[in-house]
Amino acid sequence: MKTATDGDCARDLAANIREVRHGGREPLAQALAAAVADDLRAGIAQRGVASLAVSGGSTPRLFFDHLAQEDLDWSRVVVTLVDERWVPETDARSNAAMARKALLSNGSGRARFVPLYDDAPDPESALDVVDARLDDVPLPFDAVVLGMGLDGHTASFFPHGDRLAAALDPRGEARVISMRAEAAGEPRITLTLPTLLATQALYLHIEGDTKAQVLAQALAADATAEEFPIRAVVRYAGEPVRLYWCP
Numbered sequence: 001m002k003t004a005t006d007g008d009c010a011r012d013l014a015a016n017i018r019e020v021r022h023g024g025r026e027p028l029a030q031a032l033a034a035a036v037a038d039d040l041r042a043g044i045a046q047r048g049v050a051s052l053a054v055s056g057g058s059t060p061r062l063f064f065d066h067l068a069q070e071d072l073d074w075s076r077v078v079v080t081l082v083d084e085r086w087v088p089e090t091d092a093r094s095n096a097a098m099a100r101k102a103l104l105s106n107g108s109g110r111a112r113f114v115p116l117y118d119d120a121p122d123p124e125s126a127l128d129v130v131d132a133r134l135d136d137v138p139l140p141f142d143a144v145v146l147g148m149g150l151d152g153h154t155a156s157f158f159p160h161g162d163r164l165a166a167a168l169d170p171r172g173e174a175r176v177i178s179m180r181a182e183a184a185g186e187p188r189i190t191l192t193l194p195t196l197l198a199t200q201a202l203y204l205h206i207e208g209d210t211k212a213q214v215l216a217q218a219l220a221a222d223a224t225a226e227e228f229p230i231r232a233v234v235r236y237a238g239e240p241v242r243l244y245w246c247p
């Protein structure tokens, strides 16, 4: 597996991050929402439509609350997820259910949502169906907002995941891939690294000292993307990753 330590040991990965720091979760979420809303407005101005890929988990909820209140032409916005847990939307762990509830409400409910879950027994058998849905998402994205778990996973790029090498292949052609890993809980489906990097603006939204320490570990010279998949994102991002962080 090609990792960020192969052939680029001398490169300071931290230099490929631009940090925006706020004192708490609320101002951080507000600032991120304002920045992403500006990206979407710029996308609409340039090509008539805009696209956004968001993360699941718990961190984005406050950001979604703020973004949903942004005044923009939501009917011209397509929203999808960076990854999904292979559970139906009736399940409390569904990233789609969380995004629909917190982000796609009121005016923002006019956005078109493209889910990554399909009513199939496993993600492996639904890859073609989900990939075809991405034909309706204007690419490159105007904004991609990643999160990160305490194990250094981002999207569903889990440490030692069964399809991790393929998902992180910067030259890979697949847009979407399945993922199974011990830490993942349920099987996953995820946009691949090149798909996520095809964006005008790439954000990493994390909170707390512990996640900041994990990120620092991930970027250390002796770390690998197999142990800390977030490393590959920073390594291959064409422009500095916009890190939105608060203590």
Ligand SMILES: O=C1O[C@H](COP(=O)(O)O)[C@@H](O)[C@H](O)[C@H]1O
Binding pocket: 054, 055, 056, 057, 058, 059, 060, 082, 083, 084, 085, 095, 146, 147, 148, 149, 150, 153, 154, 155, 156
């Ligand atoms: O399982 C997931 O976890 C990560 C991190 O979530 P958080 O709860 O620590 O914010 C998330 O970015 C990813 O989209 C999700 O599927």
